[in-house]
Amino acid sequence: MTGSRILKSGIAALAFAACATAALAAGDDVVTLESDSAFGDVAQAAEDAIVNRGYAIDYHGFIGDMLKRTAADVGATKQLYNDAEFFTFCSAVVSRKVMEEDAADIAYCPYVVFVYEAAETPGKVTVGFRSLPAGGARDTVNTMLSEIIEEAAGGF
Template identity: 35%
Template sequence: MKRFLMAGIIAAAATVAQAQEAVTYTTEDSFDDVIFGLENAILDEGLVIDHVSHTGDMLERTKGDLDAEMTIYDMADIYSFCSAALSREVMEADPMNVQFCPYNIFVAQRPGEQVMIGYRPFPEGEMQKIQALLDGIVRNAIGLD
């Protein structure tokens, strides 16, 4: 019985640990043009950019310290922001939705590939309002809206 219970716990943990597929769009626009479009799309929604993480720069800067050779991204940034109105709405519906805030949109370009922009998907229910917001911002950033 203990073995059966332990196997169930391990299987459940493995399922939770699997990363969800990101929602992504690719574009022939330059990285800088996509960043410019993203910043404007966020501001056009009346939102404030809380933080920009320069993930690509960090990975490139530290690869020598880690004895790594591969350049993962030519460039990669992650934009973090929140919406007071929508955050309040989704957290009033379920206070555990706090785990999803701030919301992030990434822009990345792998060597020899097109620029990619996207975000992590959200669970069904109230958080789909946030997913719709992010999708609109991303589409606006690359001229799909």
């Protein structure tokens, strides 16, 4: 990734963070929102926000369960999450437009929306996504993902 693309990615993440009052986490390309609602409600709202836009969820991952199940196997002693899930999906229409502009943008598909409640902050549920670098049709994806997490964080 060129310095210009990294800079554009950072600017896009900051712009989405400002517009959605999102907190940046994990890296400058991750956009998150927090909710005081129950984890199950936020996860269901995220799923509904995806499906209600006409997108099929390709995979619903239960990463929190996997980490709990494998903790002893890897010698882990720290609980990371009370719960954590993610949803992968794609849009044939939007993805095609993105990839027609740059075939290398296949790297961003499928799109992922994640939801977690960290063990260190019970009662605070985080929902988010990794934003695509700013520009062209990728902006459409970032807007779509931003709307989905906004709905999930408070839309029920």
